[in-house]
Amino acid sequence: MDQRKTAFKLETYVIVAKIVQIICGILSIMNTVSFIFHLIVLEDILQVINILSTQLQQKTVTLGKASLVIEGVIKTFEEKCSDKCFSEV
Numbered sequence: 001m002d003q004r005k006t007a008f009k010l011e012t013y014v015i016v017a018k019i020v021q022i023i024c025g026i027l028s029i030m031n032t033v034s035f036i037f038h039l040i041v042l043e044d045i046l047q048v049i050n051i052l053s054t055q056l057q058q059k060t061v062t063l064g065k066a067s068l069v070i071e072g073v074i075k076t077f078e079e080k081c082s083d084k085c086f087s088e089v
Contacts, residue, residue: 048076 029035055061055069 044080045077048073048080 052069052073056066
């Protein structure tokens with residue numbers, strides 16, 4: 001019985017150590033400038049996509065209105081790809 005408890009404790013410690021190691025790796029990645037930059041860019045992109053998604057899910061949306069919203073999103077992304085907008089980030 002004691003051997004089972006000891007084996008279980010040892011196994012638990014090994015699992016916890018692996019989890020801590022993974023968390024430390026994630027934290028070290030999150031502290032990089034690259035990660036923060038990508039997070040900011042992704043947030044900006046997701047905000048635009050959320051607007052598109054919300055507009056397209058409306059029950060009163062027509063094909064013409066949907067087309068205008070899609071064209072607006074494409075134009076927004078094209079503007080965000082410009083050097084001027086990129087330098088603002």
